């Protein structure tokens with residue numbers, strides 16, 4: 225068996241005598257029973273296969289392929305994609321050192337990403353048959369968008385329309401942060417904290433620096449790397465409207481996934497669904513929707529779907545074109561837990577490792593808006609960490625804590 229490097233959700237990582245950060249930062253694997261990473265592979269993935277199976281009237285080929293994936297995930301070793309798959313070569317390169325290992329012994333980030341690729345393969349998403357291009361998560365995304373919770377959230381915008389601009393800005397920023405808690409993947413298994421029941425805690429809040437980077441009228445371009453569709457993307461779009469309307473940004477590029485990923489991650493189709501939902505809403509929400517619709521038409525808001533966003537790699541290994549794009553932005557705002565893992569590295573960093581150190585490689589200023597849904601975290605103050613550890617709660621993984629972290633200074637030479 226490979227070295228065990230995962231840590232359990234409540235094992236006090238980050239407490240006790242502080243090791244030198246670099247020494248403690250091993251790649252997170254999933255082979256420690258009881259660890260969060262282990263529970264994702266052992267519990268969430270089987271539950272997700274069942275949900276997808278139940279959501280579509282798939283034929284025997286899909287059921288057989290889903291059975292095989294379930295078996296491989298639970299008991300098998302990682303195998304490469306079939307040579308006929310369009311991205312066979314790419315994944316062969318990415319997975320060279322992991323093929324033949326148990327899924328639980330591969331890096332957690334890699335294994336989870338490959339699982340989604342294999343799930344899409346099993347449903348025929350990349351095939352030549354009738355299920356080609358059918359998003360297996362679409363029914364969940366649509367149901368969420370239709371839900372009455374969205375109506376209530378949109379109605380609340382009417383009350384915000386007349387409050388002072390800085391108060392509105394803070395409220396919209398927080399809505400975007402906490403929107404990350406409304407993640408369909410998060411609710412796949414029983415026992416997860418339900419969105420809306422947790423304390424609204426920010427374990428780190430660099431928002432003053434974010435606003436400093438975006439003074440009104442300075443002609444900024446902002447890159448927003450989206451996370452989930454539906455109840456997360458709606459507040460993200462509303463924040464984008466605010467940035468454009470109050471001229472914190474002249475232009476915004478919204479980066480989405482090129483194919484379905486991590487259950488509810490946003491693709492172009494989801495942006496369109498959210499914009500339609502907004503445009504049809506009454507009151508302020510409808511006005512926001514119309515402004516965003518126009519911004520798309522004039523190019524002030526642009527959507528991109530770079531293949532790297534579905535790669536099993538940290539941002540440190542981003543390709544040159546994306547690096548150049550982020551370097552040209554005034555600030556890049558990354559949403560959500562997975563983007564955070566990819567940004568700082570999915571390793572057992574000590575929680576007080578400076579955020580600026582872990583993101584020094586990033587081209588240009590970078591901000592994260594994230595609720596904590598996996599073990600990795602950096603940039604906490606010691607007193608915050610101590611209080612969280614004392615709480616006895618599963619604060620790293622339950623989605624009850626959130627972060628706004630920003631590195632403002634420019635990264636390495638372009």
Ligand SMILES: O=P(O)(O)OC[C@H]1O[C@](O)(CO)[C@@H](O)[C@@H]1O
Nearest residue numbers: 407409451560561562563597598
């Ligand atoms: O949608 P988000 O915020 O990126 O969260 C994704 C997270 O959900 C999980 O897939 C399961 O909780 C984590 O492993 C992952 O980091």
